[in-house]
Amino acid sequence: MAQPTRIFTDVDYEQDGKQVGWLYLPYSITRSAYGNISIPVACIKNGKGPTVLFTAGTHGDEYEGQIALCKLVRSLQPSDIRGRVIIVTAANLPAAMAGTRVSPLDEGNLARLFPGDSDGTPTRAIAHYIDTVLFPMVDFYHDLHAGGSSLDYVPFASMRKSGNPELDARAMAALRAFAPPTGLVWAHSLDSGLSVGSAIGAAIRRGIVTLGGEFGGGGGVSITGVRVVERGIRNLLVHAGCMAPDGGPKEEPPRTRLMEVRGQDYFVLASEAGLFEPFVELSDWVQAGQPCGQIHFVDNPAREPVPITFRAAGMVVCKRRFGRVERGDCVAHLATDWKG
Ligand code: CA
Numbered sequence: 418m419a420q421p422t423r424i425f426t427d428v429d430y431e432q433d434g435k436q437v438g439w440l441y442l443p444y445s446i447t448r449s450a451y452g453n454i455s456i457p458v459a460c461i462k463n464g465k466g467p468t469v470l471f472t473a474g475t476h477g478d479e480y481e482g483q484i485a486l487c488k489l490v491r492s493l494q495p496s497d498i499r500g501r502v503i504i505v506t507a508a509n510l511p512a513a514m515a516g517t518r519v520s521p522l523d524e525g526n527l528a529r530l531f532p533g534d535s536d537g538t539p540t541r542a543i544a545h546y547i548d549t550v551l552f553p554m555v556d557f558y559h560d561l562h563a564g565g566s567s568l569d570y571v572p573f574a575s576m577r578k579s580g581n582p583e584l585d586a587r588a589m590a591a592l593r594a595f596a597p598p599t600g601l602v603w604a605h606s607l608d609s610g611l612s613v614g615s616a617i618g619a620a621i622r623r624g625i626v627t628l629g630g631e632f633g634g635g636g637g638v639s640i641t642g643v644r645v646v647e648r649g650i651r652n653l654l655v656h657a658g659c660m661a662p663d664g665g666p667k668e669e670p671p672r673t674r675l676m677e678v679r680g681q682d683y684f685v686l687a688s689e690a691g692l693f694e695p696f697v698e699l700s701d702w703v704q705a706g707q708p709c710g711q712i713h714f715v716d717n718p719a720r721e722p723v724p725i726t727f728r729a730a731g732m733v734v735c736k737r738r739f740g741r742v743e744r745g746d747c748v749a750h751l752a753t754d755w756k757g
Pocket of ligand 1: 476479562563564565
C-alpha cells in the first residue's frame with residue numbers, strides 16, 4: 418500500500434463543472450511556517466466518460482506546453498466535453514517560476530523521480546501525487562515537453578515503446594490523432610527510458626495511453642510549437658472521446674511524418690570539454706561518419722580542434738543550444754523515418 422500523499426487540494430475531481438484550484442504541498446520555511454507550494458490544477462468534468470490528463474512544466478524551462486495549457490484552462494468549458502479533463506500547467510511549479518529545468522528547492526528533475534515519495538523533497542512529493550492520485554483516474558496522459566535551455570528541437574509529439582504491443586498500438590493511434598507535422602517513436606532514448614523515473618514511464622506502467630513531445634527548446638517559445646500543441650491537444654480530446662469532432666479545429670490537420678529514434682548511435686556526445694562549433698542545422702539529413710562539429714580550446718588556441726562525427730545516418734531533430742560543452746554532453750541527436 419502506497420503512502421498517502423501529503424498534498425491536499427480544493428479541487429474535487431468527482432464534481433461536475435469547471436474548477437481551477439491548487440495542489441497544496443506543505444513547505445515550512447522561515448517566511449511561512451505553515452506555508453505551501455501552490456501548484457495550479459484545473460478539473461473540467463461533464464458526466465461519465467474518459468479522463469484525459471495534460472501536464473506541462475515538468476521541466477520549468479519548457480514553455481510551449483505551459484502556454485497552450487494556460488489557454489486550454491481558460492477556454493475549455495464543461496459543455497465542450499464529455500468525461501473529465503485534468504490540466505496541470507506547471508507540474509514542477511518552483512522550476513517553472515524560476516525558468517529552470519530542475520527545482521530550485523531540491524535540484525529535483527520531475528521527469529526522473531517517479532514514482533516519487535510522499536515524505537520526500539518537494540519534487541519527489543509532486544511525482545508521488547501525480548503517480549498515486551492522478552494516474553489512477555486517467556485513461557489518456559500527455560506530458561508536454563521541449564528541449565529545455567540546453568537543447569533545441571524540431572517540434573514533435575512522441576510516444577515511447579512500452580513492450581506491450583496493445584498499449585503501443587493505442588499510443589500510436591493517439592499520436593496519429595494528435596496530428597503533429599512530425600510524430601516520433603522513442604524506441605531508444607539516452608537517459609529517460611521506462612525505468613529511470615520518467616512520468617511517461619510511470620504512466621505506461623499503469624496501462625495509460627501516454628504521449629510526450631518536444632515542442633521547441635533553448636529556453637524560448639516556438640510559435641510553431643505552440644500551434645502544434647494547441648491544435649493537437651484538441652485533436653487528442655476528440656480521439657479520447659472527450660470532445661465531439663466539431664468542437665475541434667476547423668482547419669485540415671497536416672500529414673504526420675512518423676520518425677523514430679532507434680539506438681544509442683543516434684546520439685552524438687562531446688568527447689572533450691571546450692567550445693563546440695556545430696556544422697549542421699536542425700532538419701539537416703546527415704550520413705554516418707559526417708562531421709557534426711568540432712571542439713575548440715580557447716585557452717590553448719594552437720591545439721587542433723577535435724572533430725565530432727555522426728555515428729548513424731538520419732535527420733538532425735535535436736541540437737545543443739549552448740556553445741560550451743563538457744565531455745559527455747549531448748550535442749545532437751538524429752531520427753529516421755519510422756519503419757513500423
Ligand atoms: Ca524536457
